Amino acid sequence: MTDLIIDLTAWGGYFGIFLLMVLENVFPPVPSEVIMGLGGIAVARGQMTLVPLIVAGTAGTVAGNYFWYAIGHRLGYHRLRPFIDRHGRWLTLDWQHVEKLETFFRARGQWVVFVFRFMPAFRTMVSLPAGMARMPHVRFILWTAAGSAIWNTGLAYAGYYLGANFRELDAFIGPAAVALTIAIVAGYGWRLLTWKPRG
Numbered sequence: 001m002t003d004l005i006i007d008l009t010a011w012g013g014y015f016g017i018f019l020l021m022v023l024e025n026v027f028p029p030v031p032s033e034v035i036m037g038l039g040g041i042a043v044a045r046g047q048m049t050l051v052p053l054i055v056a057g058t059a060g061t062v063a064g065n066y067f068w069y070a071i072g073h074r075l076g077y078h079r080l081r082p083f084i085d086r087h088g089r090w091l092t093l094d095w096q097h098v099e100k101l102e103t104f105f106r107a108r109g110q111w112v113v114f115v116f117r118f119m120p121a122f123r124t125m126v127s128l129p130a131g132m133a134r135m136p137h138v139r140f141i142l143w144t145a146a147g148s149a150i151w152n153t154g155l156a157y158a159g160y161y162l163g164a165n166f167r168e169l170d171a172f173i174g175p176a177a178v179a180l181t182i183a184i185v186a187g188y189g190w191r192l193l194t195w196k197p198r199g
Contacts, residue, residue, distance in 0.1 A: 014048070014056040021057050021152075025064025025124045032061070036152050040159020050160070054153050061117075061148040062141060065127040069140055072131025077102045105133030110143040117147025 012019060017039055024032045036057050042048040077098060105112065109130055116126040130140055 018060040021060025036155035037159035040156040057152040068127035069131035072128040077132040
């Protein structure tokens with residue numbers, strides 16, 4: 001994965017960073033930590049400049065998240081009702097949960113979008129319910145950009161200061177992502193076993 005990121009960055013420069021960050025948010029297994037970290041290494045080597053790197057990474061993040069937001073916005077949460085009524089048991093959701101989530105997103109969704117930008121497992125997933133709750137386009141873009149800029153800046157600086165040792169971080173991120181995925185699956189399994197529909 002690291003070699004692919006290096007090759008694409010070398011080929012496309014800032015556009016390569018933008019494209020990788022779009023893919024990272026459309027297909028979450030592509031790790032933004034490594035993309036921006038390697039970008040930071042390129043800055044340390046004089047191959048890139050920090051501000052354009054962060055701008056390109058943040059623009060890619062916003063574009064990738066907007067992809068899922070647009071799908072959710074087009075669907076709308078009301079279209080979920082037949083699906084929830086039929087498969088809610090496997091989602092551990094009933095319609096009251098969906099309505100509460102929609103109300104919450106309308107009132108405070110911008111904070112959820114902002115905070116979730118710092119949570120590797122959920123930062124892309126939050127875009128879909130934001131769209132389904134019809135969060136205003138501009139608000140979604142601004143809060144996604146704000147959280148993404150902070151996250152990407154931290155990753156770029158980490159790559160800049162870690163230098164060549166960032167490859168060692170790549171070896172750590174893979175197992176950590178697997179462990180987090182296992183924890184999420186285990187949590188879902190427990191919720192599935194203990195969930196009871198209302199009424």
